[in-house]
Amino acid sequence: MHTPWWRNRRLLPLLVQAAVGLVVLVMIAYLLGNLVRNLSAAGLLLSWRWLNLPAGFDISESLLPFNAELPYWRALLAGLVNTVRVVLIALVGATLLGTVVGTAAFSSNGLLRRLSCTYVELIRNVPLLLQLLFWYFVVFLSLPDGSAAIQLPWMVLAKSGLHLGSPQLVNGVWQGSLRITLEFAALLTGLIIHSGAFIAEVVRGGVAAVPPGQWEAARSLGLHAGQTLSRIVLPQALRVIVPALNSQYISLAKNSSLAVACGYSDLYSVAETTLNQTGRSVEVVLILLGTYLAMDLVISLVMNRLNRLVQIQER
Amino acid sequence: MTSPTTAADPGVVMIEARAVEKWYPNGFHALRGVDLTVHQGEVVVIMGPSGSGKSTFLRTFNALEDFQKGSIVVDGIELSDDVRRIDAIRREVGMVFQQFNLFPHLSVLDNLTLAPTLVRHRSKAEVQRQALELLARVGIHEQAHKFPGQLSGGQQQRVAIARSLCMEPRLLLFDEPTSALDPEMVQEVLMVMQELAKEGMTMVVVTHEVRFARQVADRVVLMADGEVVEIAPPERFFTAPQHPRSRQFLNQIS
Amino acid sequence: MNRPRALTNRLHRELFATPLDGLITVALLIGLVFALKALLHWSLTQADWVVIQANSTLLAVGRYPLNQQWRLWLLTALLCGAAGISWGLLRGAGWPRSDRLAAAVLLVLSLLLPVGLGLAAPVQQRWWGLTALLLVGRWAAGRWGGDIPKRGRRLLPLTWPLLYLLGLGLIGGGLGLMTVRPSQWGGLLLTLTEASFAISVCCPLGIALALGRRSELPLLRWGSTLYIEFIRGAPLITLLFLGQNILGFLLPGGLAPDRVWRAAWILTFFAAAYVAEAVRAGLAALPRGQWEAARSLGLNMLQTLQHVVLPQALRVALPAIVGQFITLLQDTTLLSLIGLLDLLGVARAVMANPEFLGRNAEVYLVLAILFWCCCAALGLGSRSLERRLNRQHLRSQP
Numbered sequence: 001m002h003t004p005w006w007r008n009r010r011l012l013p014l015l016v017q018a019a020v021g022l023v024v025l026v027m028i029a030y031l032l033g034n035l036v037r038n039l040s041a042a043g044l045l046l047s048w049r050w051l052n053l054p055a056g057f058d059i060s061e062s063l064l065p066f067n068a069e070l071p072y073w074r075a076l077l078a079g080l081v082n083t084v085r086v087v088l089i090a091l092v093g094a095t096l097l098g099t100v101v102g103t104a105a106f107s108s109n110g111l112l113r114r115l116s117c118t119y120v121e122l123i124r125n126v127p128l129l130l131q132l133l134f135w136y137f138v139v140f141l142s143l144p145d146g147s148a149a150i151q152l153p154w155m156v157l158a159k160s161g162l163h164l165g166s167p168q169l170v171n172g173v174w175q176g177s178l179r180i181t182l183e184f185a186a187l188l189t190g191l192i193i194h195s196g197a198f199i200a201e202v203v204r205g206g207v208a209a210v211p212p213g214q215w216e217a218a219r220s221l222g223l224h225a226g227q228t229l230s231r232i233v234l235p236q237a238l239r240v241i242v243p244a245l246n247s248q249y250i251s252l253a254k255n256s257s258l259a260v261a262c263g264y265s266d267l268y269s270v271a272e273t274t275l276n277q278t279g280r281s282v283e284v285v286l287i288l289l290g291t292y293l294a295m296d297l298v299i300s301l302v303m304n305r306l307n308r309l310v311q312i313q314e315r
Numbered sequence: 316m317t318s319p320t321t322a323a324d325p326g327v328v329m330i331e332a333r334a335v336e337k338w339y340p341n342g343f344h345a346l347r348g349v350d351l352t353v354h355q356g357e358v359v360v361i362m363g364p365s366g367s368g369k370s371t372f373l374r375t376f377n378a379l380e381d382f383q384k385g386s387i388v389v390d391g392i393e394l395s396d397d398v399r400r401i402d403a404i405r406r407e408v409g410m411v412f413q414q415f416n417l418f419p420h421l422s423v424l425d426n427l428t429l430a431p432t433l434v435r436h437r438s439k440a441e442v443q444r445q446a447l448e449l450l451a452r453v454g455i456h457e458q459a460h461k462f463p464g465q466l467s468g469g470q471q472q473r474v475a476i477a478r479s480l481c482m483e484p485r486l487l488l489f490d491e492p493t494s495a496l497d498p499e500m501v502q503e504v505l506m507v508m509q510e511l512a513k514e515g516m517t518m519v520v521v522t523h524e525v526r527f528a529r530q531v532a533d534r535v536v537l538m539a540d541g542e543v544v545e546i547a548p549p550e551r552f553f554t555a556p557q558h559p560r561s562r563q564f565l566n567q568i569s
Numbered sequence: 570m571n572r573p574r575a576l577t578n579r580l581h582r583e584l585f586a587t588p589l590d591g592l593i594t595v596a597l598l599i600g601l602v603f604a605l606k607a608l609l610h611w612s613l614t615q616a617d618w619v620v621i622q623a624n625s626t627l628l629a630v631g632r633y634p635l636n637q638q639w640r641l642w643l644l645t646a647l648l649c650g651a652a653g654i655s656w657g658l659l660r661g662a663g664w665p666r667s668d669r670l671a672a673a674v675l676l677v678l679s680l681l682l683p684v685g686l687g688l689a690a691p692v693q694q695r696w697w698g699l700t701a702l703l704l705v706g707r708w709a710a711g712r713w714g715g716d717i718p719k720r721g722r723r724l725l726p727l728t729w730p731l732l733y734l735l736g737l738g739l740i741g742g743g744l745g746l747m748t749v750r751p752s753q754w755g756g757l758l759l760t761l762t763e764a765s766f767a768i769s770v771c772c773p774l775g776i777a778l779a780l781g782r783r784s785e786l787p788l789l790r791w792g793s794t795l796y797i798e799f800i801r802g803a804p805l806i807t808l809l810f811l812g813q814n815i816l817g818f819l820l821p822g823g824l825a826p827d828r829v830w831r832a833a834w835i836l837t838f839f840a841a842a843y844v845a846e847a848v849r850a851g852l853a854a855l856p857r858g859q860w861e862a863a864r865s866l867g868l869n870m871l872q873t874l875q876h877v878v879l880p881q882a883l884r885v886a887l888p889a890i891v892g893q894f895i896t897l898l899q900d901t902t903l904l905s906l907i908g909l910l911d912l913l914g915v916a917r918a919v920m921a922n923p924e925f926l927g928r929n930a931e932v933y934l935v936l937a938i939l940f941w942c943c944c945a946a947l948g949l950g951s952r953s954l955e956r957r958l959n960r961q962h963l964r965s966q967p
Contacts, residue, residue, distance in 0.1 A: 377865050379861055379864070379865060402867060402869065405864065405865055405866070405867040406867045408865075409865075409866075410861075410862075410865040412858055412861070412862060414856070414858050416856075416858035416859060416861065416862035417862075418859065418862070418863075418876075418877055418881075419881070420880050420881055420884065429866075429868075429876060429877075430866035430867055430868060433868060433872050433876070434866070434867040434868060434872075435867075478866070479866075482866060482867065
């Protein structure tokens with residue numbers, strides 16, 4: 001029996017797809033056409049050779065040696081290294097902080113529980129950028145300098161930076177040992193405290209997902225709260241926590257791009273400067289998108305491996 | 316309930332399935348050439364071991380499953396890829412599921428009135444009146460404004476039956492309607508189905524309930540491995556099955 | 570009689586159950602008292618709140634022309650009235666405890682805040698008027714709302730989108746009103762406009778993407794997946810950057826829309842991907858039997874989606890969706906990094922003013938409190954909405 005094509009339930013999906021595909025293709029072709037025309041009018045057609053031109057700007061801090069005469073690609077690489085540096089340390093710090101705060105939510109001490117909840121609620125509802133600016137401008141930039149600097153047993157907090165080890169005061173300037181710039185410190189602090197709150201929620205959710213019978217069984221076997229948490233509950237909670245941590249880590253890696261507000265030369269900040277100088281918007285944006293995407297993939301890969309490790313204990 | 320005007324005419328064929336074959340996308344041959352004819356007013360019970368394809372076969376009648384070969388004619392409309400035909404068939408064929416599938420975010424009354432108002436474009440007031448009558452017939456009248464989550468399994472299934480009846484179908488399909496119920500609630504649902512059968516509703520029921528089949532069915536169909544093994548009236552099927560596979564099945568369930 | 574005894578018992582149990590607990594409690598209390606004392610001391614003696622008072626208009630509406638600001642007041646009045654009436658219609662005639670609490674809080678705020686912020690007398694009066702409008706609307710709608718015929722009640726939710734469009738018209742101008750270009754919008758006005766636009770448009774877009782991602786048509790599925798994964802892998806600042814720099818190249822000649830609208834659309838496309846993921850989870854949570862029951866009753870795809878699938882899926886997705894709204898509101902602060910004068914952008918400009926040098930802490934604190942209140946209110950609203958919706962739903966297992 002003949003079914004007209006517009007009522008045929010096998011044909012209709014194909015037709016819908018074809019129509020949608022056509023519309024999308026036409027739109028993309030139109031936009032790309034405009035893009036090529038406008039770019040060539042500005043003399044900015046896609047090319048990568050400009051990456052070898054000297055950068056002409058300095059980077060405030062960098063693990064790799066850098067100066068204004070080195071090419072753009074070296075600048076972007078230095079920015080990437082800076083990003084990876086802050087992200088790795090922030091990941092560790094935020095995880096530690098989040099774990100402590102998250103497990104504190106189950107402490108027998110009522111005050112500790114409430115403080116943990118308050119911390120999470122406070123941090124979650126204030127924008128990250130605002131927090132970063134606060135740490136940089138209000139806290140770190142107002143550190144005293146010279147002899148008035150805050151001197152702790154293992155570091156000195158001064159306007160010139162955080163000096164680890166045992167620095168010496170020479171002519172009013174602290175020298176020697178490892179120096180952490182205020183920009184790095186502010187960014188790191190902000191990221192750790194912000195992500196720490198979200199990771200605390202993840203940890204709390206994971207621990208809450210462990211059946212209460214596990215707590216009771218451990219208690220009846222004579223284990224006290226600390227042992228129960230670390231030996232029995234936390235390993236099981238990890239099954240729920242690790243997948244959720246994946247998205248939090250990716251979020252942290254992306255949030256590191258706000259470093260530009262703290263004056264820290266991460267990848268985004270260097271890229272912005274590069275774009276302002278060369279006008280090469282398309283290439284720079286492609287580099288940015290590609291790099292962050294790659295970072296996300298790497299994080300996901302590692303977390304998936306971790307996930308499999310954690311899940312393997314099931315049958 | 317629904318057929319006071321048209322007395323069941325056994326001459327009219329409600330379902331005519333011929334040589335129906337179905338393969339799943341993974342290559343599994345679920346239906347291997349099944350035939351079935353169901354007349355108006357008949358109650359046909361399909362039984363068989365799990366994996367025999369009985370639910371799959373049932374669900375081809377209202378196009379919830381498709382099939383690659385053969386033909387199925389339901390209520391005079393042949394099942395094809397024509398969307399309009401499928402919609403027409405679904406209006407006339409009601410289905411009751413093993414998991415009830417009531418809409419939990421709607422009240423019991425709204426569950427019943429949703430489809431008739433949207434699909435048959437009837438007035439809300441008129442549908443509500445009919446819905447309340449149907450709920451009274453299945454014994455749920457007081458719960459009309461409750462939500463499915465507040466009802467027991469047996470009550471939910473009875474509401475599901477009333478919901479199908481509200482569309483005034485000419486044929487009702489039942490896919491293991493009591494398999495998900497606690498034993499004490501099975502009877503209340505079977506009794507409603509028995510009432511329906513007495514009033515002349517055409518029913519095709521996939522079930523394991525032997526007593527129901529013996530008391531209510533006009534014919535019993537045994538399916539195994541995607542094929543129809545035997546079709547016989549219940550007295551003959553349960554006492555003197557012809558096919559060795561039928562005997563094997565009856566031994567398993569008794 | 571027994572109350573004080575029970576209280577001390579409870580305190581003992583919660584705070585001093587073990588010696589370690591007791592130690593922690595004491596240490597925390599000392600720390601807290603110290604911190605609070607320092608904060609109070611600072612805010613009362615060293616802090617100079619003039620920076621807020623002097624710049625309140627700037628922070629609120631940016632460089633909106635002074636003689637056109639009556640339009641913003643009109644819009645706020647309309648919104649307050651509509652909010653009050655909606656509140657009243659939802660609650661009915663009585664005043665339950667939570668409503669009375671909310672009304673008390675509003676009255677206190679409207680009396681204290683304008684005075685505390687040092688706003689001029691006419692502005693203070695306008696705030697009182699707005700609060701009165703809100704509360705009177707609530708009372709009137711509660712009292713007479715039931716008398717509205719059923720037909721009218723159906724149409725009432727439409728007033729909000731209409732009001733939204735009217736609001737955009739009032740803010741932007743045109744049709745007899747003097748045009749105020751988006752580059753003149755700033756401060757809280759810009760933040761709320763951008764956030765509200767993105768929130769409104771990202772919902773339908775997100776739902777469409779979620780349905781596309783679950784579709785059986787490979788093109789739609791891959792297209793939606795590609796879009797969602799691309800957005801999720803990119804930092805928002807990069808996308809805003811893309812919007813500001815490349816969007817101009819994608820359109821002919823110099824036809825690029827205003828920077829404010831470019832950013833608004835980028836925010837929308839960004840949020841839509843995350844809303845899509847939340848809705849996808851909601852759709853996945855729906856048992857397949859719901860689809861089958863609806864289709865077997867004869868409902869077509871559109872009716873199934875509208876009456877059966879989406880109401881249930883959106884209920885499940887609601888917390889995640891509102892979480893995304895909260896994130897969106899916070900993300901508007903990134904607009905300051907691409908040169909737009911949203912609330913944070915104006916604040917930074919204020920802080921750069923040599924007249925107010927060194928007043929960073931005051932400004933950041935006020936901004937933080939403002940954002941915290943808005944986001945916390947959204948969160949609270951979401952949780953109470955969730956609880957009300959789940960009251961029916963939770964009982965799906967008898």
